[in-house]
Amino acid sequence: xxxxxxxxxxxxxxxxxxxxxxxxxxxxxxxxxxxxxxxxxxxxxxxxxxxxxxxxxxxxxxxxxxxxxxxxxxxxxxxxxxxxxxxxxxxxxxxxxxxxxxxxxxxxxxxxxxxxxxxxxxxxxxxxxxxxxxxxxxxxxxxxxxxxxxxxxxxxxxxxxxxxxxxxxxxxxxxxxxxxxxxxxxxxxxxxxxxxxxxxxxxxxxxxxxxxxxxxxxxxxxxxxxxxxxxxxxxx
Amino acid sequence: xxxxxxxxxxxxxxxxxxxxxxxxxxxxxxxxxxxxxxxxxxxxxxxxxxxxxxxxxxxxxxxxxxxxxxxxxxxxxxxxxxxxxxxxxxxxxxxxxxxxxxxxxxxxxxxxxxxxxxxxxxxxxxxxxxxxxxxxxxxxxxxxxxxxxxxxxxxxxxxxxxxxxxxxxxxxxxxxxxxxxxxxxxxxxxxxxxxxxxxxxxxxxxxxxxxxxxxxxxxxxxxxxxxxxxxxxxxxxxxxxxxxxxxxxxxxxxxxxxxxxxxxxxxxxxxxxxxxxxxxxxxxxxxxxxxxxxxxxxxxxxxxxxxxxxxxxxxxxxxxxxxxxxxxxxxxxxxxxxxxxxxxxxxxxxxxxxxxxxxxxxxxxxxxxxxxxxxxxxxxxxxxxxxxxxxxxxxxxxxxxxxxxxxxxxxxxxxxx
Numbered sequence: 260x261x262x263x264x265x266x267x268x269x270x271x272x273x274x275x276x277x278x279x280x281x282x283x284x285x286x287x288x289x290x291x292x293x294x295x296x297x298x299x300x301x302x303x304x305x306x307x308x309x310x311x312x313x314x315x316x317x318x319x320x321x322x323x324x325x326x327x328x329x330x331x332x333x334x335x336x337x338x339x340x341x342x343x344x345x346x347x348x349x350x351x352x353x354x355x356x357x358x359x360x361x362x363x364x365x366x367x368x369x370x371x372x373x374x375x376x377x378x379x380x381x382x383x384x385x386x387x388x389x390x391x392x393x394x395x396x397x398x399x400x401x402x403x404x405x406x407x408x409x410x411x412x413x414x415x416x417x418x419x420x421x422x423x424x425x426x427x428x429x430x431x432x433x434x435x436x437x438x439x440x441x442x443x444x445x446x447x448x449x450x451x452x453x454x455x456x457x458x459x460x461x462x463x464x465x466x467x468x469x470x471x472x473x474x475x476x477x478x479x480x481x482x483x484x485x486x487x488x489x490x491x492x493x494x495x
Numbered sequence: 496x497x498x499x500x501x502x503x504x505x506x507x508x509x510x511x512x513x514x515x516x517x518x519x520x521x522x523x524x525x526x527x528x529x530x531x532x533x534x535x536x537x538x539x540x541x542x543x544x545x546x547x548x549x550x551x552x553x554x555x556x557x558x559x560x561x562x563x564x565x566x567x568x569x570x571x572x573x574x575x576x577x578x579x580x581x582x583x584x585x586x587x588x589x590x591x592x593x594x595x596x597x598x599x600x601x602x603x604x605x606x607x608x609x610x611x612x613x614x615x616x617x618x619x620x621x622x623x624x625x626x627x628x629x630x631x632x633x634x635x636x637x638x639x640x641x642x643x644x645x646x647x648x649x650x651x652x653x654x655x656x657x658x659x660x661x662x663x664x665x666x667x668x669x670x671x672x673x674x675x676x677x678x679x680x681x682x683x684x685x686x687x688x689x690x691x692x693x694x695x696x697x698x699x700x701x702x703x704x705x706x707x708x709x710x711x712x713x714x715x716x717x718x719x720x721x722x723x724x725x726x727x728x729x730x731x732x733x734x735x736x737x738x739x740x741x742x743x744x745x746x747x748x749x750x751x752x753x754x755x756x757x758x759x760x761x762x763x764x765x766x767x768x769x770x771x772x773x774x775x776x777x778x779x780x781x782x783x784x785x786x787x788x789x790x791x792x793x794x795x796x797x798x799x800x801x802x803x804x805x806x807x808x809x810x811x812x813x814x815x816x817x818x819x820x821x822x823x824x825x826x827x828x829x830x831x832x833x834x835x836x837x838x839x840x841x842x843x844x845x846x847x848x849x850x851x852x853x854x855x856x857x858x859x860x861x862x863x864x865x866x867x868x869x870x871x872x873x874x875x876x877x878x879x880x881x882x883x884x885x886x887x888x889x890x891x892x893x894x895x896x897x898x899x900x901x902x903x904x905x906x907x908x909x910x911x912x
Contacts, residue, residue: 319825319905340829347827358822358909362509367502372826374502419826 264328265426265459266293266316271325273311273482285311287482288325293427293461298453300462300470300490303479310431312479313463317350317429318342330426347375351420355432357412359404365391365415366400372422383422390418393456394448410441417448427459428452434469446472499832500839507840510812511847518844521808524801525848525888526855529881531794533856535787537871538863542783545869546776556597556739558747559770560754561732565763578765579729584758588735588750595741600628600734603720607710608681610664617663619656619713621681623720628734629655631694637661638669639692642716646691650718654688657696657711669693679713686723688715747771801848802892809841809896820900821908834901841893842886849885853878 273286285308293299303309314320315327318334327334329349337345351372352358359368366387373383391397394414404412413433420428430449434442446469452458462473470476471491478486511518562579564572589599605621626647637658646653654677661672672690679686696711735750737743747769754767813820820833828836857873864871 314906317825319909340831343824343827343829346825352825354822354909356818358818358825360819360822361816362513363506371823374499375823375827375829375832423827 263295264292265295265330266291266461267326267328268292268316269326271312271315271322271327273308273315273320274323277323285482286315286322289482289484291477291484293459295426295459296453296457297475298449298460298462298473299475299477300464300473301477301479302464302467302470304465306481307479308482309463309465309479311482313429313431313461316427316461317352318346343375347372348423349426351422351425351428353413353416353420353428353430353433355435357404357409357416357436359407359412359415359419361405362403364401364403365396365407365418368404368415369400369419369422371419376423378423386422387418390421391415393421393452394418408441409437410444413437413441413445414448417445417452421452421458427461429461429463431463432465433462434466435464499835503836503839504843506836507843510840511844517808518847521804522801522844522848522851524797524804525845525885526801526852528794528796528798528801529849529852529885530856530859531790531797532884533853533873533877533881534860534863535790535794536877537857537860537873538790538867539783539787540873540877541860541864541869541871542867543780544872546779546783550772550776555772555776556737556741556743557734557772558737558743558750559732559734560747560750560767561770562765563768565766569764572764574731574765576729578762579731580733580767581729584754585730585733587757588754591753592746592750595738595746597736597738598627599625600736601625601717601730602628603717603724603730605686605715605720605723606681608679608686608713610660610677610679612664612677615664617660618708618710619660619679620710621679621686621713621715621720623717623724624714625717627736629714635695637693637695639673639690641692642714647716647718650716650722652686652688652719653691653716655692655694655714656690657713658693659696659709659711660713661693688713688719744771744773798888802845802888805841805844805889806892806896808844809837809893810899812840813837813896813900816900817903817908817911820903821905821911824903824905825909830901833903834897837897837900838890838893841897842889845885845889845892846882849882849888852885853881856881 268289268291271286271289271291272284275283275285289312301309301312311320315322318327318329318337321335329345332345332349334342334345359365360371366384369387369390370383373386378386388397388400391400394417396411396414396418399407399411404415407415417428417433428449433449434445437445449460449462450472453460460473462469464470473490474493476486476488476490477484560580562574564574566572585599585601589596602622602624605623607618607620610617610619626642626644629641631641639655642651642653642655645651656672656677658667658669661667661669664677665672665675672693675690677688677690679688694714735746737746751767751769759766823833823836860871860873
């Protein structure tokens with residue numbers, strides 16, 4: 260189990276405006292594997308293609324060429340409805356801007372992916388409460404997003420991402436909108452979830468400092484992986 | 496999909512609550528449309544009920560025959576006694592059609608008069624009538640009895656008065672009124688009658704002002720009036736009631752033809768025409784139908800405008816919530832569940848508008864039917880129809896915006912500012 264590959268990207272090419280004069284190739288053949296229980300960071304400057312790569316990993320977008328297996332499922336062969344289901348079941352998104360649903364309590368926000376999965380009301384409320392407790396937000400579960408601070412919102416978002424026991428957490432600049440102290444707390448939470456709960460995390464960031472905390476750093480430049488190494492904390 | 500219904504409704508209500516003013520204005524078109532439709536249904540039902548009631552009380556088989564001018568453009572023609580209907584003609588008609596005629600009602604007016612007793616007074620219209628023209632149900636006789644055939648025969652000085660007459664003269668005590676002798680002043684002459692019964696009168700809708708001034712009919716035996724009115728042998732009109740199962744319209748036409756051929760073939764200026772309850776009811780129903788169509792048209796236009804308003808606000812709402820839609824998609828919402836969420840929202844808006852419209856419509860319809868005097872009715876089917884109709888509007892006008900939301904690209908939606 261420890262070593263099974265969850266994300267298997269093979270020679271991923273992503274082009275935009277295909278067939279038009281302004282055709283643009285953003286990803287030039289990415290090969291990347293992520294194993295269960297890993298905490299991987301993908302770093303790169305803006306324009307390096309890391310957002311596009313994140314969209315491909317999160318199946319918000321499909322690669323133009325190449326193959327992508329997520330827990331053995333061939334994503335390229337899935338239709339829209341199946342893709343929605345895979346996103347729902349296997350991927351937990353954490354966004355830079357939290358993206359909690361407005362006017363909806365923290366509890367209901369955490370229940371959302373479980374609702375789309377068809378988990379019965381009683382069961383999903385129970386699990387949502389457990390998850391909010393896990394991220395230390397059980398006290399504020401009935402608050403709406405506008406009553407929460409940035410760090411609190413991000414913790415709710417993390418709880419929400421965990422709802423359906425996803426294969427991976429895909430975190431896109433999760434501390435980007437937070438001050439350094441709160442950002443530290445969020446990173447600590449990710450470490451705790453990875454260490455204690457064995458959750459696989461892919462962190463997309465432009466911050467080398469944060470990347471050094473992770474087990475493996477994948478560096479992206481101009482749509483290509485230019486290097487892979489262990490994070491400082493794990494380097495022996 | 497079912498497990499999301501309540502979540503969707505809850506989300507829709509939260510959205511409506513967050514934008515109260517906007518939501519209310521959006522609902523207004525639906526509200527007015529449904530209110531107009533409910534009001535016309537009530538008014539229409541009330542009027543139809545009133546006509547039915549009238550037909551039942553007068554008799555659906557009743558036909559009136561009257562003398563009318565052949566050419567209305569000729570203003571030199573004046574009506575003489577010899578142009579009128581005589582008792583003899585009526586007798587012959589009765590004989591000729593005796594298998595089909597149930598009874599003939601004859602009335603002759605003595606005139607309007609007043610009854611005074613100290614400070615109390617009541618205005619009456621004295622009408623001599625035969626038994627056939629005084630048809631009341633048992634519950635319409637509030638006290639005493641009807642005028643007996645023997646009293647008709649003898650021309651007894653007895654009278655039937657209305658409940659309003661009793662209100663004015665005897666403080667509403669109907670039992671006290673029976674047996675009272677009253678002096679009726681008509682054209683400076685006094686006539687003395689004994690009250691034998693009190694009948695229930697229908698409210699005169701056009702009547703305003705004091706109830707003292709309301710004129711009600713005081714019935715006396717036909718012979719009593721004929722004794723006084725010299726030319727009572729001539730009448731300008733008379734009513735018949737067809738026997739049950741007789742086609743009254745056909746009978747009316749045959750009697751009219753018979754009278755015109757037999758009595759009026761030599762009269763260049765006048766002829767007999769007829770007027771049936773059936774035709775009147777049909778005409779009234781046609782008029783009601785017209786009113787319904789006009790009001791229904793207003794309602795329909797309002798609903799259409801309202802529906803477009805709902806569609807517009809849904810498009811605005813969806814644009815505002817682009818990021819939410821992107822987020823939901825990232826969390827695993829299918830296109831179908833996004834579409835369902837926004838259609839549900841449109842349905843909720845329309846349904847709330849519809850329910851408020853129903854309330855307003857009931858008030859409006861109640862006010863209209865009160866003003867014109869027929870009680871308006873609203874059936875459960877009418878209510879259910881209106882609510883289903885508003886929901887249908889929600890689906891129809893919510894579909895396009897909802898579909899637009901469903902088809903959003905999650906990447907663009909998430910990046911939307």
